[in-house]
Amino acid sequence: MDRIVILDFGSQYTQLIARRIRELGVFSEILPHDVPVERVSGAKGLILSGGPRSVYGEESLRCDPKIFEMDLPILGICYGMQLLNIHFGGTVRARELGEYGRAKLLIEKVDPLFSEVTDSTVWMSHGDSVDLPGNSLQVLARSEDGLIAAVGHCERPIFGIQFHPEVSNTRHGGTITENFLALTGARQDWDAGHCVERMVEIVRQEVGKAPVISLISGGVDSAVSSCIVARALPPRQVRFLHVDNGLMRTDESRVVVSELQKLSFGEIEAVDASERFLSALEGVQDPEKKRKIIGDTFIRVLDDRLGSLERELGRPFLCQGTLYTDLIESGHGVGKSAAVIKSHHNVSSPKIDQWRREGRIIEPNREIFKDEVRKVGRELGLPKKLVGRHPFPGPGLAIRILGAVTHARLATLRMADDIFLEELRNADLYDLIWQAFAVLLPIRSVGVMGDARTYLDVIALRAVDSVDGMTAGWVSLPAELLERVSSRIVNEVPGVGRVVYDVTSKPPATIEWE
Numbered sequence: 268m269d270r271i272v273i274l275d276f277g278s279q280y281t282q283l284i285a286r287r288i289r290e291l292g293v294f295s296e297i298l299p300h301d302v303p304v305e306r307v308s309g310a311k312g313l314i315l316s317g318g319p320r321s322v323y324g325e326e327s328l329r330c331d332p333k334i335f336e337m338d339l340p341i342l343g344i345c346y347g348m349q350l351l352n353i354h355f356g357g358t359v360r361a362r363e364l365g366e367y368g369r370a371k372l373l374i375e376k377v378d379p380l381f382s383e384v385t386d387s388t389v390w391m392s393h394g395d396s397v398d399l400p401g402n403s404l405q406v407l408a409r410s411e412d413g414l415i416a417a418v419g420h421c422e423r424p425i426f427g428i429q430f431h432p433e434v435s436n437t438r439h440g441g442t443i444t445e446n447f448l449a450l451t452g453a454r455q456d457w458d459a460g461h462c463v464e465r466m467v468e469i470v471r472q473e474v475g476k477a478p479v480i481s482l483i484s485g486g487v488d489s490a491v492s493s494c495i496v497a498r499a500l501p502p503r504q505v506r507f508l509h510v511d512n513g514l515m516r517t518d519e520s521r522v523v524v525s526e527l528q529k530l531s532f533g534e535i536e537a538v539d540a541s542e543r544f545l546s547a548l549e550g551v552q553d554p555e556k557k558r559k560i561i562g563d564t565f566i567r568v569l570d571d572r573l574g575s576l577e578r579e580l581g582r583p584f585l586c587q588g589t590l591y592t593d594l595i596e597s598g599h600g601v602g603k604s605a606a607v608i609k610s611h612h613n614v615s616s617p618k619i620d621q622w623r624r625e626g627r628i629i630e631p632n633r634e635i636f637k638d639e640v641r642k643v644g645r646e647l648g649l650p651k652k653l654v655g656r657h658p659f660p661g662p663g664l665a666i667r668i669l670g671a672v673t674h675a676r677l678a679t680l681r682m683a684d685d686i687f688l689e690e691l692r693n694a695d696l697y698d699l700i701w702q703a704f705a706v707l708l709p710i711r712s713v714g715v716m717g718d719a720r721t722y723l724d725v726i727a728l729r730a731v732d733s734v735d736g737m738t739a740g741w742v743s744l745p746a747e748l749l750e751r752v753s754s755r756i757v758n759e760v761p762g763v764g765r766v767v768y769d770v771t772s773k774p775p776a777t778i779e780w781e
């Protein structure tokens with residue numbers, strides 16, 4: 268399979284470059300900026316990402332210079348362009364006023380890189396810029412301010428662009444990326460089927476004949492990684508493990524386990540630890556304390572079971588549903604240049620950390636993004652309900668019950684949440700929304716039912732649109748739907764007397780209430 272390598276110089280957009288290329292059907296891989304040239308061999312093309320530093324600064328990042336001698340098309344973006352320029356003997360200058368935001372590209376030379384580019388709006392974000400182009404590099408385009416915005420090598424397919432084609436504000440950024448891909452000759456054959464083949468191959472190579480324990484959380488990521496090991500290895504080599512923390516939605520643990528079992532998974536062991544979690548949470552109100560208790564309890568339950576399985580099986584591998592995004596965000600996948608944006612949500616424990624050090628963790632999804640995991644899930648025949656499931660937080664309903672978590676309050680929230688989701692499904696809205704759920708508030712409110720005054724619980728409903736959960740907007744649901752949900756909840760869920768709808772976006776609010 269053909270592949271494009273992206274060397275990461277710390278740009279916030281590096282992942283976006285990788286996604287854009289995959290959206291065009293070519294496999295792309297992000298590598299740290301300083302990998303030896305051998306790691307790039309076999310690639311059809313190379314992209315040097317942008318980055319926040321200055322190429323002359325003390326902390327400037329460089330790549331192996333032999334990379335520029337490889338016979339392969341190269342596209343330098345922003346910092347990558349400046350680096351490429353100084354490699355060829357050119358200069359870069361810091362400007363008092365950089366260029367930030369929308370700009371117009373004035374193309375000076377006809378070049379295949381700009382073929383079919385009819386809208387010249389581009390997105391700039393730079394302080395430094397190319398001053399003198401390097402040897403054999405010619406100016407292809409400038410900005411309206413006269414700054415060099417694109418250079419190309421006279422004899423080789425090497426380009427530098429100052430703007431960001433990966434950002435949607437660069438109107439024809441996709442065309443420019445596609446033009447570059449055409450110059451590399453990379454086949455556009457990256458699809459879910461190829462993805463499955465590659466993931467299966469990775470698992471087989473990494474584990475050989477060793478036993479594997481595959482964790483199933485209930486979400487789509489671990490369902491996909493488990494399906495991959497089930498496809499890659501004979502049944503006797505794999506054990507599937509699900510920990511029920513008692514904080515899932517109604518019947519969720521049972522449904523996940525039975526749905527996956529249907530896909531010839533063999534036996535899935537479901538450890539019912541719900542009582543352990545609930546008694547550890549007794550009387551706890553503070554959300555951070557809840558998270559810590561749930562995390563610690565999970566680690567204890569999991570490590571106990573992994574320890575006994577290890578005694579039984581020898582040196583098993585552990586399979587997790589970690590995605591490319593999790594690895595990049597937690598700084599494992601790429602070099603020091605990548606900013607660590609958030610600590611990832613994947614399960615960790617002393618045992619898992621030890622197994623990781625010993626190379627006994629497999630992550631079949633580690634090369635794919637969230638949207639790709641859904642495509643792979645469909646390719647593997649996972650039920651639609653599982654593949655399209657909204658994101659669900661690890662600590663489960665505990666962070667959607669504000670205040671103490673009890674059996675009774677869990678039952679209340681489950682009933683309200685079921686009604687809300689059922690109505691969204693009936694209205695064909697569930698699949699159009701990033702995430703929707705009910706929250707049980709820690710207050711009561713007065714009401715009147717019949718002739719009597721009531722003092723009952725309040726349920727908040729939340730439905731948001733988002734691309735990655737980092738920002739989100741509230742969804743303007745039809746008033747009739749909200750009315751039906753509200754009336755059903757108040758009538759069908761004992762103890763609830765009022766329903767409110769959350770109309771706050773993120774930021775300033777978060778998606779979860781906690």
Ligand code: XMP
Nearest residue numbers: 612658659660661662702736773777778779
């Ligand atoms: P917030 O509330 O931070 O949520 O806006 C962003 C996204 O992350 C999910 N979320 C979690 N997922 N463990 C998880 O696996 C957690 O502790 C956790 N907290 C929030 C949330 O549901 C939303 O999709």
